[in-house]
Amino acid sequence: MTIVGQQAPEWEAAAYVKGENKTVSSKDYEGQWYVLYWYPADFTFICPTEIREFEELQEDFADDGVAVIGCSTDSFFSHKNWFEDGETFEEGITHPVLADTNHSVSKAFGVYEEENGIAFRATVVVNPEGRIKSLSVNDIDRDEAGVGRSAKEVLRTVQALQSGGLCGAEWEPGAEFVETD
């Protein structure tokens, strides 16, 4: 059964936090909205387009009190070398990216791909009560084809979830709610 509507699992992992190797966990985000997104591997090609987009929208998320956290199964050492190579991410990465080397975070949310030992391109939205409000998962890139996700759609979904009203399809902040009659 889907994990949506359930309490998010507790998680903990080493993470790249502005250059440092720090332990980050679900406890650090208690009482707060957060978005956790996974990408398959460091040093690949679609992933950085997604990571950069989340990095750029980070401020918009923050305006709504939403934390953004990345995650892959690579180690801290791998993260550090990629993020700081001075080319792929010109401005660097300022939001935390988990190093889920033992796969525990990916498995806890059910987005671990057994065969290749990596995570799916997945995103979850967790509310301040710790409940998973939204989940999306795209298959990993088989036969060299892959699909990056839209961080903007994630932002729209969180904003609608926070609005407390009935948001119709394609609702954007500022639009009217659906009336119940």
Place this chain on the structure above:
Amino acid sequence: MTIVGQQAPEWEAAAYVKGENKTVSSKDYEGQWYVLYWYPADFTFICPTEIREFEELQEDFADDGVAVIGCSTDSFFSHKNWFEDGETFEEGITHPVLADTNHSVSKAFGVYEEENGIAFRATVVVNPEGRIKSLSVNDIDRDEAGVGRSAKEVLRTVQALQSGGLCGAEWEPGAEFVETD
């Protein structure tokens, strides 16, 4: 574990098909891309905004060879009375909508909500080999708040999946692929 990357389960249900009560099943879509989306209940308020949007984009999906199928746990008789009330859906509904009264389809895809006996707002994309390529699930409307999804984002995702290239974040048909070097 997520169902993404797995073979879609076989399913069969009664369905509202252009006014008729017909049995529809996964067999009818073998060898074809299809989108299957769920909504919680007939005669509610966010749901029709979503259903109408899928109805309107149906032709665009069809241009890419993608079938669109709706689903709720209401009966055929309920579907018929709602879709044909002449008000909610002025043009009527021409894509099939499953009547998953025994919950078998919703449970097979893991998107059944036990407590209320309805389906989550969920969407899956299935490819011609029967593999689930994408899944998104939003929590049901608790405390009278709910979030309609974006059918356009679904369309973009399917098109990217079909493109056979590396599609960066926010990629749209016509845009360039990500280069691997």
Place this chain on the structure above:
Amino acid sequence: MTIVGQQAPEWEAAAYVKGENKTVSSKDYEGQWYVLYWYPADFTFICPTEIREFEELQEDFADDGVAVIGCSTDSFFSHKNWFEDGETFEEGITHPVLADTNHSVSKAFGVYEEENGIAFRATVVVNPEGRIKSLSVNDIDRDEAGVGRSAKEVLRTVQALQSGGLCGAEWEPGAEFVETD
């Protein structure tokens, strides 16, 4: 083994109560006789003849202190639209009708039909001690044939059960009891 002679299970469900969406449960009927009847689906054809008959006899049941409750596996929203369409039930429906969308009430009484995901045409009579005193079940309408039940026979049965005497076959209130010698 039959559930007759056993304590009725505890149950709770959303219900259509004079136009409102309310939670109704077995607790609301403690210490009281009640009749609970199921019908397969809203917007069908035999069902309304039964519902109307129970609606009309409701006062007679009430004279004997007996509550009448309907039930189908449709949602509150479906109930509301059917009962208030102004045609099928000209006077509306004033007795509560459960929306057993998660099938828990139907399963608890053993009258859920797995294949079609609906309830059988069933009726139970429960006494003030919570004991099931009578049960009748008709098969659902297969191949387009079905049989509505007689609410009057239900009324006669309850009255006989309440009389505290030995009621022969076809006994009606006012008739003599069977003598034991």
Place this chain on the structure above:
Amino acid sequence: MTIVGQQAPEWEAAAYVKGENKTVSSKDYEGQWYVLYWYPADFTFICPTEIREFEELQEDFADDGVAVIGCSTDSFFSHKNWFEDGETFEEGITHPVLADTNHSVSKAFGVYEEENGIAFRATVVVNPEGRIKSLSVNDIDRDEAGVGRSAKEVLRTVQALQSGGLCGAEWEPGAEFVETD
């Protein structure tokens, strides 16, 4: 779960058949409608009113090709002495009455009452395919109160089941069927 809609179990028992001790079984009724009714005990007071009524309506049932069979947990010898005492049943009993001394028939249909070792007042209707189409069960007489059933309502139910049309509540042979539009 209810036995309605299921195949009737196979059964076999000694029976009082017009004064003789014969073995009767479900095989004798293959391809035929039949009504099987239970009563708690020979030599009691409500039971004969029911037995007499089924005896009297036997011809009407036969007109519709419906066999009628009685059953209690008393022995053939008990049946014979009661039916032929010359007082209780002036005309005698001409339909078979099973002597379910080992309780196998009552248990197979789930209408055996463990505590007292007798059968509930129950009735089943079985169609020519051997499927149970209707079941009714009244609790046994606790604290000296009991309720005889209506053989006429049983007759009406069988006739409606045989009609092949949609029979509304209280439908009687000759009445119109419910229209589906």
Place this chain on the structure above:
Amino acid sequence: MTIVGQQAPEWEAAAYVKGENKTVSSKDYEGQWYVLYWYPADFTFICPTEIREFEELQEDFADDGVAVIGCSTDSFFSHKNWFEDGETFEEGITHPVLADTNHSVSKAFGVYEEENGIAFRATVVVNPEGRIKSLSVNDIDRDEAGVGRSAKEVLRTVQALQSGGLCGAEWEPGAEFVETD
């Protein structure tokens, strides 16, 4: 393994006690010798010869402080009609006869015959400590042949058991005991 030498099971059943329907149980015989005998069915032919013999010897048993109790799987109502028909038992029956309709007493002593749902012709002797001191069982009458037992031999056995001495084969009260040297 045989039940002889074991504590008799606790038992309770409705019984015909001098015309009344009373509950009788092992508790009523605590601290006392009693003989419990079973016969297959009321209204049969060997059984009354046995019942009459126990009725006639009842006083002799009573002289030695031994209670006599009969038992069959027929109901109280059946017992009453047979014992009081004025022909079979001219003097009536004054010792209690159990109505073991739920077969619990017969099964507890292991003398229930599954196929026919009746008890074997069995007799047990229970001493004041509740221990089963003697058991005899004859097969039920198959193919219309049967063997009544000898109540006098039962009486002799009880008397010998009570004597506290070593009683040789065919010992009768008043005869000498066997010497151990």
Place this chain on the structure above:
Amino acid sequence: MTIVGQQAPEWEAAAYVKGENKTVSSKDYEGQWYVLYWYPADFTFICPTEIREFEELQEDFADDGVAVIGCSTDSFFSHKNWFEDGETFEEGITHPVLADTNHSVSKAFGVYEEENGIAFRATVVVNPEGRIKSLSVNDIDRDEAGVGRSAKEVLRTVQALQSGGLCGAEWEPGAEFVETD
């Protein structure tokens, strides 16, 4: 449950047969009535009175084609020394007496007493089809009191079983059968 009415178990044991140590088994008695009786122990005091009585009635049993077999848990060597001591059994013993040292025969018929490792005073009658028609068991002698059985009652029972008619209580060969009407 009692073994009466069941097929007798197959059995085999060493036996004292007119002074010789022979293996005797149920196969030797196929197609024949036989009585098998147990006594607790060689060299005791009640037992010889019973053994002598069976020895004396052996001819009467034989006249009716009934074999008589004794059994205890003592060895052949013990049997031989007791039966041939010239005092206890002046005429010797000419019917076979089993040496059930491994307790297999006693256990197979359920008449083994675990605590003392001996057999109860038990008797079974087996018919030519190998069915156990009668069983009687007396408790072993606790606290130095014991009860010998009546071989004559055994003989009467076998004769009645063989008569093929309905034998009332205390019936003796030559007496009339019970009439069934």
Place this chain on the structure above:
Amino acid sequence: MTIVGQQAPEWEAAAYVKGENKTVSSKDYEGQWYVLYWYPADFTFICPTEIREFEELQEDFADDGVAVIGCSTDSFFSHKNWFEDGETFEEGITHPVLADTNHSVSKAFGVYEEENGIAFRATVVVNPEGRIKSLSVNDIDRDEAGVGRSAKEVLRTVQALQSGGLCGAEWEPGAEFVETD
């Protein structure tokens, strides 16, 4: 695994003790060396040669504080008649001989032979702490051949066990111990 080196099981049995029937148990030998020997059956031919030899050496065992106990699966009554027949054992038997009729002692020490229901020719030596220090078992006499044991070798073994020194092969009391250097 062998029982040697283990605590001897607790045991209890009836026994022939100088003509009397007494209960003897392992408790009676707490804190003391004892030899327990088994023989197959009373009234046989090798056994008395062994029993006599243990009887004769009893005093020597007693000098070393060692009790001697015999055991067979025969009853006390059998023991008494054999030991006191005036021929086999001219002087009678003064050491206790167990009557292991329920086989519990033989089974506890693992020397029971299932097929014939008797004990093997076995001997155990138990020390004051209740530990089994020595075990010997000879197969029972199959095909009329058997081997009596040497009570003298048992005596030598016990004496060596008691000496507290290292006793070489064939050591006898008074001989030197083996030196460890």
Place this chain on the structure above:
Amino acid sequence: MTIVGQQAPEWEAAAYVKGENKTVSSKDYEGQWYVLYWYPADFTFICPTEIREFEELQEDFADDGVAVIGCSTDSFFSHKNWFEDGETFEEGITHPVLADTNHSVSKAFGVYEEENGIAFRATVVVNPEGRIKSLSVNDIDRDEAGVGRSAKEVLRTVQALQSGGLCGAEWEPGAEFVETD
């Protein structure tokens, strides 16, 4: 239960055979009497007295067609160094001695002592049919005391087993057999 009277287990082990490291197994002794004896450890003090005695009596055993095999849990290398040190065994050892380093032979015969990882002082006699005819086990040397066994008693036992007659206690070849009457 004891292994006496059972088929000996199949076994195989490395062995010291006149200075060589060879694999020896039960297959090598098929159809032949053999004695297998265990001792706790090489380089200890009682053991050599036993080994020497078996070595010396080897010819006598051979005269009767009996093979003699020793066994300890030491390795071949240990055996070789001990047997050939020129002091302990002046003449060397010419019968095979197993090196049961993996304990499989000792465990198969149930003579392995878990705590110390060595074998008990045990002896078995196996006949040409592979049946274990005799077993003796002495506890290992705890607290520095131990008891060597008598190889001569083993020889006497084998000879008696081979004689085919009834050998009384202390019987020696040439002595008379016990008469059975």
Place this chain on the structure above:
Amino acid sequence: MTIVGQQAPEWEAAAYVKGENKTVSSKDYEGQWYVLYWYPADFTFICPTEIREFEELQEDFADDGVAVIGCSTDSFFSHKNWFEDGETFEEGITHPVLADTNHSVSKAFGVYEEENGIAFRATVVVNPEGRIKSLSVNDIDRDEAGVGRSAKEVLRTVQALQSGGLCGAEWEPGAEFVETD
């Protein structure tokens, strides 16, 4: 139990092979000696000293027909970026290095460290029959201390294993073997 002496498990993984992403498996090394060594993570500090040493000794291993394979739980993309950064490994890496992202190879050899999701510093030597001949494992670097292994000792061990003689401690190719006498 240790895996040494067992058949090596079959394994397969993506690998960095001279710049390319190739699948490498145990099948590629059938019939050949190979050394498989693990290191904890790319982009760390002890690891490169070990990798460089194996790279340098690769020719010596090859001279003896021994393949050398590295392994960590990092991805191919991570390997490629590290090995080709132009600084850490000036000459590049020409022996295959597995990308055991799904941990299957590490787990198969039992050298996976659960807590940190990485492999221990481990080395195995596998012979041409696929048998594991040698294993060494050092704990991972806890509290920032770690120990690199000696590739030269690995080389010496393989050479000794290949020599087919008895190699004493510290044996080097060319040295004499140990004599067995």
Place this chain on the structure above:
Amino acid sequence: MTIVGQQAPEWEAAAYVKGENKTVSSKDYEGQWYVLYWYPADFTFICPTEIREFEELQEDFADDGVAVIGCSTDSFFSHKNWFEDGETFEEGITHPVLADTNHSVSKAFGVYEEENGIAFRATVVVNPEGRIKSLSVNDIDRDEAGVGRSAKEVLRTVQALQSGGLCGAEWEPGAEFVETD
């Protein structure tokens, strides 16, 4: 999974300690570094080269506070005779060597070879917290070929583990640590 990184099991065994038979256990080494090494068997040929080398380096280990313990599955008596034969180990052996006769120590560390009942050539290093920091195992000598290990490499490994720094491949005490940047 490997035992490296785990707490070492508790162990206890008899041991040769400078000529004496003493019980040695893991408790004796609490809070201390120790090396435990196994060899297959006393009186063999590679083993003494290893034992001598550990004996010689014992002082170097001691300088670093590291205890050295040997182990084989031979008994104390075997150890004593080998170590003190005056030839193989001219200076004798002064570090403790366990006599793991019941195989418990070898099994606890997983280095027991079932087929031959001996230990592999294995070495573990345990730190003062009782954690296993290093393990190496070489296969036993099959087909007469074997490989002795290098005690010097063990010494280097322990010294590196103790240094608390990052020791590159082939690091020796006094060399520089690897820098982390």
